[in-house]
Amino acid sequence: MALQPVVKRSVSGDVFEQIAADVLSGELAPGVSLPSERQLAEALGVSRPAVREALQRLAAAGLVAVRQGDATTVLDYRRGAGLEVLPRLLVQRGELEPAVARSILEARLHNGPKVAELAASRLAEAAPRSTPDARPASAKMPRTETNAPAAQRDTVREALENCIAALAIEEDLVAQQRHAMEFWDLVVDAADSIVFRLMFNMLRAAYEPALAALAPIMSAEVGNVGAYRELAAAIVAGRPQEAADTARALLEPATTALLEVLDGPRARFT
Template sequence: MAWTPVVKRSVSGDVFEQIAGEVLGGELAVGSALPSERQLAEALGVSRPAVREALQRLAAAGLVSVRQGEATTVLDYRRSAGLEVLPRLLLRGDTIDPSVARSILEARAHNGPKIAELAAARVRRVNAEHGSATTTGADSASGARAQVVAELAALRGRAEALAAATDPVAGQRIALEFWDHVLELADSIAFRLMYSMLRAAYEPALAALAPIMSAEVGNGDAYRDLAAAIAAGAPDRAADSAHALLGPATAALIHALDGA
């Protein structure tokens, strides 16, 4: 017998998703008031506590303003929300929003070289403080140096995996792992959090982006060059390598989006 996994559904989660979709989709205008908790509960066929919990989540996400004794009003998410709304903005059903995709690509092209630069600078700093971080001897590696050694090894491994990858969707996943290790080397919490949200928005569109991204993720030599620049502790070279890697696909994707 084949068993089908049971999907656990949250009533308040469903209420949140429905209202969030209408706010982000523009069906609920900025400044408009939502129905009362009682009215929403009746209209949606759920309990008032479920509605209350959903409204609290919407407020925490910066989509509505909830004030005791006053109507819940819709906020301008462009000013009040965070990066966590990007995945919902990028994909509307099965359709990619071109303007959102363009902004993600622009952020990727801008941030990637800087992250690579920071990663190489940290490797150089660790090399200066603890000796060459390219040494793999476990006996002498400790603390920050041990982490750098491990991340550089993983980075090279992902570059080699990309050189051998033949499936463009699988290649994109390996590329995401490559950049995950670059971020670990960069050791920037701000870029890490930004990347996490950009990745959450990007991953659902992997299959749709595969035809255009195939040239980039198939460029194993470019990933090797970037890994080598970071391992050498050469910030300027790493930034240039990242720009050379990301630039062509970004330009191609933006061109395709402009023609959509």
């Protein structure tokens, strides 16, 4: 008998997930007041502390407003929530939401080239510049510092090349997508932007549950090893416009194909 680790479930987490799902699906509309803590605890069969903790999480996520001594009110998540709700919005009740998927794909196509461009710009800024030393020979001191910019570029180059090498030998379509995401993770690191980093984290979290379903459509993109090599070379060489153009050429075909699929029957995730 193959035993599996027991997953410990959080009661407050279950309460959070249930209410969050109702808010994001529109079943609980903005402005609606939730039942009191006591009423929620009785209806859900949990303790009041568990309900209180769940409500605090919902408030932190921008889904409800909790006011001491007053009713808890549902907020318009479009106005107050952050990117962390994207995974829950993408798949609701086991079905892919086409409008949310379209938004994610549009963001992917827009952000990818910009992140690649920024990464190349950062490395270009780090490149050493040859400037004449106008000081008299007697004032010149021997240079002892290490070439940190060159080391940075070498680190980025090596990481990207290792990722591309793994992508080139991988045959499993889902694993190929994971290698491709790791490639972009490295590019985001090179771009050194906290905003793009947080956006990438959430877009990746939304995308990962759909890897198996998207594998056939994504196969051409993640199998285009040559394009990844060209993109890596442009980034490491510090050529921003070339990096942006190469990234767009890499991402656009699969994005267009995925947008066309959204016009068909909804995909289910179970």
